Amino acid sequence: MIDVSRILAGDIRAGARLMREVDDRRPSALDALKALFPHTGKAYIVGITGNPGGGKSTVVDGLIAHYRAAGERVGVVAVDPTSPFSGGAILGDRIRMQRHATDDGVFIRSLATRGHLGGLSRSTFDVVAVLDAMGYDRVLIETVGVGQDEVDVMKAAHTSVVVTVPGLGDDIQAIKAGILEIADVLAVNKADREGADRTERDLLHMLDLRADGDRKDVEIIRTIANRGLGKGSGIAELAEAVERHRERTWTGEGGVRRARARAQAQIAELVRALLADRADRALASRGGLDGLAGAVVERRQDPWSLAESVVASL
């Protein structure tokens, strides 16, 4: 049984235990999250994503140092794309964050996809809620990539920062088509590299094409995050841009609208995740997927009829 009061007191061990139970999809985790709910809603959640190689981890590292210097307690959810076979995660980049490991005011939690569609976004919402309840003022969600996974994970954030670098060339198309449209703030990292002007121009052009017409509100900040530990240039400016976005977006009527959209995303993720659990149970009761797959391979039954009968049996 999870001791909710210990989590509310910020107890690291109790918090870590609940996060493991969240990962393992234990029913007890659900009960604890419900009990914590009235105590959440205080943390400000900043998502950071972008192409691999863009130096997101150094940006996150710089932001941690920045918020710590301002006296805030910082929780970090590091979302790892995972191999479907080994369950391995990209950890190399994260090692530099370890300098915060001895700081009581910083809690870093890695989160790997469990192979469940939609599971990653749900887990992110859940872990963010735990960090929020534990009293972290600021929660950073770091994720790698520009695909639908990242778009879904970023739904848990109040402000989404998309980090890019000069020299990606046509690859910037991929940012455009994917995650650019959820960006609230853009960071051009490694801005001392050749091509930073062109990258900024390209981003401005893409923002003009944004369907939601929010282009004017998206600030582009240049950063050089790897200038020695915590000495990154542009980090304070990036944090200020995040605060401006917060004030613009999360106050007044617009804030209520955004909060409803965020809650919608969370409920939808949870419903899908609970249904996926049900589907797993339904498949298990039918002798598992392997038996059904045999019928398809031997062409005795088609996969569409089989799937319908599994769902009908729920």
Next chain:
Amino acid sequence: MIDVSRILAGDIRAGARLMREVDDRRPSALDALKALFPHTGKAYIVGITGNPGGGKSTVVDGLIAHYRAAGERVGVVAVDPTSPFSGGAILGDRIRMQRHATDDGVFIRSLATRGHLGGLSRSTFDVVAVLDAMGYDRVLIETVGVGQDEVDVMKAAHTSVVVTVPGLGDDIQAIKAGILEIADVLAVNKADREGADRTERDLLHMLDLRADGDRKDVEIIRTIANRGLGKGSGIAELAEAVERHRERTWTGEGGVRRARARAQAQIAELVRALLADRADRALASRGGLDGLAGAVVERRQDPWSLAESVVASL
């Protein structure tokens, strides 16, 4: 009503219409797919993916030309990462494929994510089945990226080719952690660039770390795909490596095992997709997500209890 016999006769218009109905999740599409099932299982399906900027489209273009020269009919499913707002897709790279547009033996179909988790993989399976039933000997699935989406989409392929390029540096980590482990054949494209040797060495090293121990079976082929239309170097070698993988993997007992794994993936995707449709209906019957989200924002109810009650009401 879809005329199944016209699809089996290879009628382009009937095929395209069914694919649209698949996209729109029409019940009639499901009926047509069931009716087509006994006529499928003939096409050989090759997936091609990798980082943006790796020149996948030129590789696909080269393979189309190669298979056409061998007298095969070729269907292409071009999977587009899509903006959550505008529904826009990456089309720039695809324009070069248009030279095949006037060739009756080539059918190119773009597929964009519909915002549904898991929907992309399900749609890929469905569209591949239609192309198979239409009599295309070879179906190519092209997708951009190295995330979970791409891993899921590649489940529909018999042979998965992962295209990479020299000079990605540490970004190769992202390939490693993500999609490398599903690679059956690796292509180092733009192999005339500096660093091709190092890239190949890195890939060999990563293959050694592969959990499934299949390292020795994964061939690495160097290509320079953009040497003029259809004149790409290494394309024939790549096609030969695909054939070797096919013979090694899809014959005998191992072939049955692989076929069962593929059918399992398809059934699981379909079950999830049908459940997601149910979830949408359940949410609609509760007045939609917005009403539920209001209760969360006003902190009258927690999202976990709400999601449970939605699922319980199914």
